[in-house]
Amino acid sequence: MTNVLQMKEITMQFGGVVAVNGLSLEVNQDEIVALIGPNGAGKTTAFNCVTGIYEPTFGQVDFLGETILSNTPKGKMQKLYTGDIVPRSLPTISNTPDVITKKGIARTFQNIRLFGQLTVFDNVLIAKHMRARQNVFSATFRLNYKVEQQMREETMALLEEQKLAHLKNEIASSLPYGLQRRLEIARALATEPKLLLLDEPAAGMNPQETQDLTDFIHQIRDSYHLTIFMIEHHMDLVMQISDRIYVLDFGKLIALGTPDEVQNNERVIEAYLGVSDDAED
Amino acid sequence: MKKNKIYTLLALLAAIGLLAFLQANRSEYSYQISILERSAIYAVVAVSMNLLTGFTGLFSLGQAGFMAIGAYVVAILTIPVENRASVYYVDGISPAIANLSCPFWLALILAGVVAAGIAALIGIPVLRLKSDYLAIATLGFSEIIRAVISAPQLNQITNGSYGLKNIPGFPNLFVAFGLCALCILVMVLLINSSYGRAFKALREDEIAAQAMGLNLFRYKQLAFVISSFFTGVGGGLLAMFMRSIDSKTFSITLTYDILLIVVLGGIGSVTGSVLGAFLVTAGREWLRFFDSPLTIGGFQVPLFRSGFRMVVFSILLMVVVLFYSRGIMGSNEFSWDGLGRLIKGIPARFRKGNAQKGDHTS
Amino acid sequence: MSLSTFLQQCLTGISLGGAYALIAIGYTLVYGILRLINFAHGDIFMMAGYFMIFAMSSFPWFIAIPLVFLATILLGVTIERIAYRPLRTAPRMSVMISAIGVSYLLQNLATYLFTALPKGYPEIPFLKKIFQIGGLSASLVTFLTPVLTLIIVYVLIVLINKTKIGMAMRAVSRDYDTASLMGIKINRVITFTFAVGSGLAAVGSILYFTDRMTVFPFSGSLPGLKCFVAAVFGGIGSIPGAVIGGFILGLGETALVAMGFSTFSDAFTFILLIVILLIKPTGLFGEKTTEKV
Numbered sequence: 001m002t003n004v005l006q007m008k009e010i011t012m013q014f015g016g017v018v019a020v021n022g023l024s025l026e027v028n029q030d031e032i033v034a035l036i037g038p039n040g041a042g043k044t045t046a047f048n049c050v051t052g053i054y055e056p057t058f059g060q061v062d063f064l065g066e067t068i069l070s071n072t073p074k075g076k077m078q079k080l081y082t083g084d085i086v087p088r089s090l091p092t093i094s095n096t097p098d099v100i101t102k103k104g105i106a107r108t109f110q111n112i113r114l115f116g117q118l119t120v121f122d123n124v125l126i127a128k129h130m131r132a133r134q135n136v137f138s139a140t141f142r143l144n145y146k147v148e149q150q151m152r153e154e155t156m157a158l159l160e161e162q163k164l165a166h167l168k169n170e171i172a173s174s175l176p177y178g179l180q181r182r183l184e185i186a187r188a189l190a191t192e193p194k195l196l197l198l199d200e201p202a203a204g205m206n207p208q209e210t211q212d213l214t215d216f217i218h219q220i221r222d223s224y225h226l227t228i229f230m231i232e233h234h235m236d237l238v239m240q241i242s243d244r245i246y247v248l249d250f251g252k253l254i255a256l257g258t259p260d261e262v263q264n265n266e267r268v269i270e271a272y273l274g275v276s277d278d279a280e281d
Numbered sequence: 282m283k284k285n286k287i288y289t290l291l292a293l294l295a296a297i298g299l300l301a302f303l304q305a306n307r308s309e310y311s312y313q314i315s316i317l318e319r320s321a322i323y324a325v326v327a328v329s330m331n332l333l334t335g336f337t338g339l340f341s342l343g344q345a346g347f348m349a350i351g352a353y354v355v356a357i358l359t360i361p362v363e364n365r366a367s368v369y370y371v372d373g374i375s376p377a378i379a380n381l382s383c384p385f386w387l388a389l390i391l392a393g394v395v396a397a398g399i400a401a402l403i404g405i406p407v408l409r410l411k412s413d414y415l416a417i418a419t420l421g422f423s424e425i426i427r428a429v430i431s432a433p434q435l436n437q438i439t440n441g442s443y444g445l446k447n448i449p450g451f452p453n454l455f456v457a458f459g460l461c462a463l464c465i466l467v468m469v470l471l472i473n474s475s476y477g478r479a480f481k482a483l484r485e486d487e488i489a490a491q492a493m494g495l496n497l498f499r500y501k502q503l504a505f506v507i508s509s510f511f512t513g514v515g516g517g518l519l520a521m522f523m524r525s526i527d528s529k530t531f532s533i534t535l536t537y538d539i540l541l542i543v544v545l546g547g548i549g550s551v552t553g554s555v556l557g558a559f560l561v562t563a564g565r566e567w568l569r570f571f572d573s574p575l576t577i578g579g580f581q582v583p584l585f586r587s588g589f590r591m592v593v594f595s596i597l598l599m600v601v602v603l604f605y606s607r608g609i610m611g612s613n614e615f616s617w618d619g620l621g622r623l624i625k626g627i628p629a630r631f632r633k634g635n636a637q638k639g640d641h642t643s
Numbered sequence: 644m645s646l647s648t649f650l651q652q653c654l655t656g657i658s659l660g661g662a663y664a665l666i667a668i669g670y671t672l673v674y675g676i677l678r679l680i681n682f683a684h685g686d687i688f689m690m691a692g693y694f695m696i697f698a699m700s701s702f703p704w705f706i707a708i709p710l711v712f713l714a715t716i717l718l719g720v721t722i723e724r725i726a727y728r729p730l731r732t733a734p735r736m737s738v739m740i741s742a743i744g745v746s747y748l749l750q751n752l753a754t755y756l757f758t759a760l761p762k763g764y765p766e767i768p769f770l771k772k773i774f775q776i777g778g779l780s781a782s783l784v785t786f787l788t789p790v791l792t793l794i795i796v797y798v799l800i801v802l803i804n805k806t807k808i809g810m811a812m813r814a815v816s817r818d819y820d821t822a823s824l825m826g827i828k829i830n831r832v833i834t835f836t837f838a839v840g841s842g843l844a845a846v847g848s849i850l851y852f853t854d855r856m857t858v859f860p861f862s863g864s865l866p867g868l869k870c871f872v873a874a875v876f877g878g879i880g881s882i883p884g885a886v887i888g889g890f891i892l893g894l895g896e897t898a899l900v901a902m903g904f905s906t907f908s909d910a911f912t913f914i915l916l917i918v919i920l921l922i923k924p925t926g927l928f929g930e931k932t933t934e935k936v
Contacts, residue, residue: 051492101494113489115482117612126482129475130494136503139474140467148475191494340736406921412735413680417875418920420868421913428910533864537743544740588755595748602741603729 002029003065004195004227005050005105010059011083012045012251019045021251022085023059027195032221032228034238036262037248038271043231044110046248047197051107052097058087063103064194068095084252102130106193108184110200110231116173120164120183123172125155127190155190161223162186178209182216189224196220198230202237210234214241239263247271285617297455304454314454316563318522321461324558326515327542328468328551333508334540335549335612336472338484339408339501340416342536346423347509349430349531350399351392351516356445356526357381357438358388364447368440375437385449389460389517396513397506399426408501423536431528444527448520460518464511469551471507480504541598547608552615557608568594651781652901653894658785658854660893661792665847666870667877667885668799669840675816675880676836678735682742683722685867686749687841691715691848692764692858693757699765708767712845719841720834728830746864753860761857770853788850795846796886799839803882808835816880865909869896872916878926887927891915 005027012020020042027033035043048054050061052069057077061069070093073081081087095103115123128151138144159165164186167175172183181201188196201217202210214237221228232238238245239259247255247262249271255262262268303310303317326344333339362382365374383391407418430439439445451457471477479500482490491497520526538561546557571590601608613619666688673681694714698707726745730738770784803809811832814822823829851866852858873892877884892912899908919926 053488096496097488097491098494098496101492107492109489109492113486113492115485115489117485118478118481122478122481125475126478126490126495127493129479132475134475136471136476136507139476140471142470142474151475187493334736340739406917410920410924413678413739414875414920414924416739417680417871418917421872421916424868425910425913425917428907428913432906533868537747540740540743541747548736586755588751588758591751592748592755595744595751599726599741599744599748602737602744603726606730606733606737 003027004029004031004063005229006060006062007046007050008060008062009085010046010049010056010061011085012042012049012054013057013077013081013083016080016082018083019251020049020056020248021083023248023251023253025246025253025256027227027229029227030221030225031243032217032230032241034242034245035229035231035248036233036235036238036245037254040250041248041271042251043248044199045251047107047199047231050100051105051197052095052100055094057081058083058085058090060090063100063105066103067091067093068100068103069093098130101191101193104192104194105197106188106191106195107197108181108188108199108201110203112177112180112184114172114180114184114187116171118172119169120172120175121155121159121168123183124158124187124190125151127187128155130191158186158190162189177204181205181213185216185220189220193226195227195229198228198232200231200233202232202234205234207236210237213237217241288617300454300458307454315522316566317559318451318454318457320559320562321458322515322518322522323539323542323562324555325461325464325518326512326539327546327554327558328465329508329511329515330539331543331546331548331551331554332468332472332480332511333504334543335547336477336484337480337501337504338412339504340412341419341505341508342416342533342540343403343419343423343509344512344539345531345533345535346419346426347396347400347512348516348519348535349423349426349528350396351389351513352520352526352531353430353439353445354392354395354513355385355388355517355520356448358383358391359385359449359521360445360447361449368445368447369437369443371440371443372436378438385521386460389514392517393510393514396516397510400506400509401502404502404505408498408505420533420536423531423533427528427531430531439528442527442529444525445520446525448524448526450521450524457518457522464514465551465555468507468511472551476500476503543608544606545598545601545608547610547612549612550608550610550614552613553608553610556610560609565590565594652897654781654785656894656897657890658781658788658850658893659897660890661788662847662851662889663866663870663873663893664792664886664889665795665843665850666866667874667889668796668882669843670871670874671877671879671882671885672812672836672840674874676812676819676833677727677738679727679738679742680871681840682739682867683726683745683749684840684844685863685865685870686746686753687715687719687722687863688844688848688851688867689753689858689860689863690718690749691841691845692852692862693753693762694845695849695852696762696765696858699767704767708849711849712842715845715848716838716841719837719844723833723837728833746867750860750864757860759860761859764852764856764858767849767853770849782854784850784853791846791850792886792889795843796882799882808832812836869909869912872912875926876915876919878929881926881928884926884928 003026007023007025010020010023011018023046035046037043045054049056049069056069056071058072060067070090072087072090072092115126132147132151134144134147156165159168162182164179164183167179172180175183185198185201202213205213217228218241220226242259245257245259245262246253247268254267254271255265257265303314307314326348330344333341357378358381360368362380365379403422407415407422410418429435431442433441435441479490479495482493482495483497483500487497523530542557542561543554545561546553546555568590571585571593572587574585666684669684670681673679673684691711694711695707698710702710722745726741727738730741770782770787772783773780774783774786776786803812811822811827814825814827815829815832869892870889873888874885876891877886877888892915895911895915896908899905899911
């Protein structure tokens, strides 16, 4: 099993608040791994640490064997640091989100971030821009029309595969919610990723839509040879689709395992539902 | 589609015909010509500002400064060498530039390059600021540039507050309008290219754009530098049009004028900026009648005196900003089909009497 | 430079700084609440100058001064009502453009009504009386300005921190939406903020123009911009910051003019701006905010 993503002891501290505390996890090739936990557990923050939006306070992220992010507390943070892991010296490696996307990690967002006023087609086409060989002169003076042609063809093909082709000239923000989510995923796929991070892909969906999404995720995993790492609250989706699950609570990992193992884990139940009155004696 | 190409060709021929006619009767129509030339130059700067503000979402108020740079580059390089001593009559001219001269088209390119270069430098600190701060920072730089240009210490280069004159004008109308059209054409090509799409993505959602592999700083710089290139060229064109310039020409008010043209035409519409430039420049002239006393049938209409024109103008602009914030074109561009629909729709409009309500893009 | 000349310059600087501080507070208050750079604020300050000219020509000073106050506050509140309130839900750029439009309108209106020629600012008798303290001599207004500024700032800070309306202002500037959900009457708070800001501008204009002696339609645009920079420098949204920014600006400018670099005194403001935006964009006393992704 090749290791696609490895998070090593990732700790994210904002001021005095430790949002992610010593999180270590790994995602292997072709797996669908879920990160769950109550609201505010630090899941999206963990995602943001992987994609370079936040620089982790301490820890390391490896992607396909390469360390893409690494940091240790510096300056003021050295005094403020209250994470569980004792920081040791680590090289400082930082990358902006666009670089990380170029390396092959794509993501969607909790609150759908489409290019609202642009068409469905343009939304996906822009994601193709990254892989095209061109510069501003060749693009402006149309010297690169072959490259542009290819981008457009690939975009069209992707839209057809995602059953969005008939909407290609619609303005993105005018689409119904479910389709917007689909478009966001399609756009992420256009960057030709090896690892796809989905942040609450089923948010706001009804049971039927959630079932469609489940099939959809399986299908894209297979046809695009993807590895998928997702945050999700819809337990039916999580339990049905995940190979393994990591559970986060107050920034710390409290359980990991297969869906069955996690479902019956006491600490997980406690985290979600609270401790029962009997136990308080 | 072919119909559209024919229309465009016809329109182009009509425009060339008009230019030829005006060129032949230059002295007779000099007033109208000067309005058209000024409009065209403002159109170039307005489109460049729209490129930055409307398409990339970077609210910059530094246009006057870059225009000043372009104008001074062109002036310094094109004032005939024999006239220079008399222009720099107070402190003399610096020997470094006394004999530096080149043809106007090269001077214009250099004007753009210098403006773009300075934009690149300014961009490094300024482009990471949030939108309001970006506006003020660019405004600040524009004022700094103006202060530097009018500094007495630099009199030998810029002639400080005395200004530069004897700038040679356009050889003929075709050159003047041709250059403006060329600038706008290149900017349109850029906007419709993949890089233009990237700029729009930046405007829509920076974080998503970054997640799609666009390096924010690099693309912001690109938009800023290219926009400033054309703003600089516009300034150079203005210098050639006005024949004499000084630092007062390039005050913040100039930037505001361009901004209001962009808003009037529609943020995000090139056609709008061009239309806006012509409307505002011509409108300002046409509104001149507000400035002199008006008597209708022996009754003196109150309010009409010097200065009223600008008040009316300002009120009109506030009305646009408040009620028609999408401007004339919104974010649409010109199309022959659109024009056809507009013309056909006029009788219906009269019947319904509906006004266009702006709905805001976020 | 002798000590007395140096102190004299300091006094001039502090006095100018005081006037700047009062105007800067107006910017910072409005920005704190609406996240709007009120480009028209400087022009409100300019109009206050003109109001005084007309008020003093018909009334004695003790009636004229309150009239000017009222007129300026009315102007500020009206502008908010007409030009900013309708655009509350519009994108930020639109409101800023509206502010620029109002500024433009006020300048053109002043040119139309009062002509572009500078008009003499009336002398308020007791303010121009020359006093001698130690080796320093200056008009009362020069001594009065910093003192008055500090008193007003103190009153303001008490207002913001100890009164109900002050708390409402703080709430709105922290979180606009939640404040309105909590039952705070947003419109009233905003109107009040503009009233306070305009009132301060009126005071500032009296102090500023008494020394300067002439008013013309563009007297407000550059000082206005400078005061905005002062507010940014001190930390936009922070009253102490605006005050400190104003004083630093006033002192810096006076120093430059005294040293013979008067053409750069205007550029100095913007250099200050660039420096602070590079080092600490939120200003000396400003707070950092992070965006949730």
